[in-house]
Amino acid sequence: MNNSQEEDRIIEAVLAHCRNGSTDQEAQIMRIPVGEYTSARYFHREVQTFMREYPLIVGHVSALAELGAFFTHDLFGVPLLVTRTRAGKVRAFLNVCRHRGAKVETRQSGTANTFSCPYHGWTYGADGLLRGLRHAPGFGDIDREEFSLVELPAFERFGLLWVKPSPSDEPLDIDGWLAPMSEQLQSLRLADHVLFKAWTVPLNMNWHIALEGFQEQYHFCSAHKHTACAAYLDNQGIYLDQYPHVRHAVPVAGFEKLADVPVRERSYRAHFMTQNYLFPCHFVQVMTDHVYVHTITPTATDACVFSCMMLIPETVSGAKAERHWQANYEVVRRVFDEDFAIGASIQAGLAAGANTHFTVGRYEVGLQMSRRALNDALAGRLPVPTLRQT
Numbered sequence: 001m002n003n004s005q006e007e008d009r010i011i012e013a014v015l016a017h018c019r020n021g022s023t024d025q026e027a028q029i030m031r032i033p034v035g036e037y038t039s040a041r042y043f044h045r046e047v048q049t050f051m052r053e054y055p056l057i058v059g060h061v062s063a064l065a066e067l068g069a070f071f072t073h074d075l076f077g078v079p080l081l082v083t084r085t086r087a088g089k090v091r092a093f094l095n096v097c098r099h100r101g102a103k104v105e106t107r108q109s110g111t112a113n114t115f116s117c118p119y120h121g122w123t124y125g126a127d128g129l130l131r132g133l134r135h136a137p138g139f140g141d142i143d144r145e146e147f148s149l150v151e152l153p154a155f156e157r158f159g160l161l162w163v164k165p166s167p168s169d170e171p172l173d174i175d176g177w178l179a180p181m182s183e184q185l186q187s188l189r190l191a192d193h194v195l196f197k198a199w200t201v202p203l204n205m206n207w208h209i210a211l212e213g214f215q216e217q218y219h220f221c222s223a224h225k226h227t228a229c230a231a232y233l234d235n236q237g238i239y240l241d242q243y244p245h246v247r248h249a250v251p252v253a254g255f256e257k258l259a260d261v262p263v264r265e266r267s268y269r270a271h272f273m274t275q276n277y278l279f280p281c282h283f284v285q286v287m288t289d290h291v292y293v294h295t296i297t298p299t300a301t302d303a304c305v306f307s308c309m310m311l312i313p314e315t316v317s318g319a320k321a322e323r324h325w326q327a328n329y330e331v332v333r334r335v336f337d338e339d340f341a342i343g344a345s346i347q348a349g350l351a352a353g354a355n356t357h358f359t360v361g362r363y364e365v366g367l368q369m370s371r372r373a374l375n376d377a378l379a380g381r382l383p384v385p386t387l388r389q390t
């Protein structure tokens with residue numbers, strides 16, 4: 001089997017839990033003040049931190065398959081322009097004209113050698129440099145370099161595209177940042193996957209509520225009684241604190257039979273759904289034969305946007321394959337809708353004052369792990385590492 005050592009350890013840990021009637025637990029319960037879901041000031045700090053200071057996933061590499069391809073991206077509250085230059089490098093810019101601030105590129109995607117602002121026609125190269133301005137003498141002796149598009153750190157890793165939505169003085173060490181998850185992300189070979197569906201759903205709930213719906217399996221057999229419950233062991237899962245990220249492995253129903261399978265023949269992938277939290281707002285959800293990449297974007301104290309890419313390991317050919325992937329898509333939408341209905345009900349009760357705190361139990365390990373990392377970031381204790389010149 002192609003399991004990593006980490007995966008073999010997860011299998012052993014679940015088998016031990018099955019033998020002992022135990023499951024992964026935190027040492028203590030955690031109490032989260034409800035104000036962290038309702039305070040406008042807290043929310044503003046969160047956006048300034050989580051949506052500006054960290055590399056965020058903006059797409060699958062297939063979005064920039066061709067040299068000269070670009071796409072625009074508006075989800076994170078700052079307009080982004082992401083390009084693949086003719087030299088093949090992924091670059092990202094604020095999609096904001098340096099003249100008087102209009103959005104330079106208004107199309108969603110395409111290929112282009114230059115980007116021309118619709119307001120007064122200032123034109124930028126794919127490298128962000130100001131190439132031309134109409135009636136240039138009207139601006140005197142300006143230094144065009146100073147008027148380049150503002151560049152943002154951008155990366156292509158593990159088949160995904162990442163942008164930090166604010167400029168950085170020093171180059172970021174994206175490999176260091178993703179290192180705790182790299183073995184697994186590498187093994188998924190997402191660059192060879194195909195985007196089967198991408199969808200975006202506005203949700204009427206604080207972003208934490210949406211996030212927290214994906215961070216424990218304690219709710220499966222109540223909230224997903226007729227869907228996910230039957231597919232997985234009840235309240236059984238392994239959580240690895242890959243700070244600030246979390247690997248959360250949920251064994252599929254019938255997992256116990258693996259105890260009778262020779263160790264070398266035990267396939268991790270065939271026996272787990274893995275919900276990987278990638279700090280601060282993503283999940284890479286690994287199913288037995290395909291992968292979902294989620295992004296949960298805070299947009300207001302009581303609203304967020306859920307967006308998802310379904311990545312499959314083959315180009316769909318034929319009706320049978322189409323039916324297989326479509327059926328998976330429909331099931332997952334149904335399960336997510338069950339989570340979102342609960343989330344909306346939580347949001348509706350927030351203002352009622354019944355709770356001053358939410359209580360996160362010892363089983364809800366993923367919530368506790370991620371909350372510690374999020375709190376560290378808000379306190380300034382979680383900088384993205386930089387590549388320091390030697």
Ligand code: FES
Pocket residue numbers: 097098099100101102117118119120121122
């Ligand atoms: S704002 Fe873009 S050219 Fe004037």
Ligand SMILES: [Fe+2]
Pocket residue numbers: 213214219220223224335339
């Ligand atoms: Fe759920």
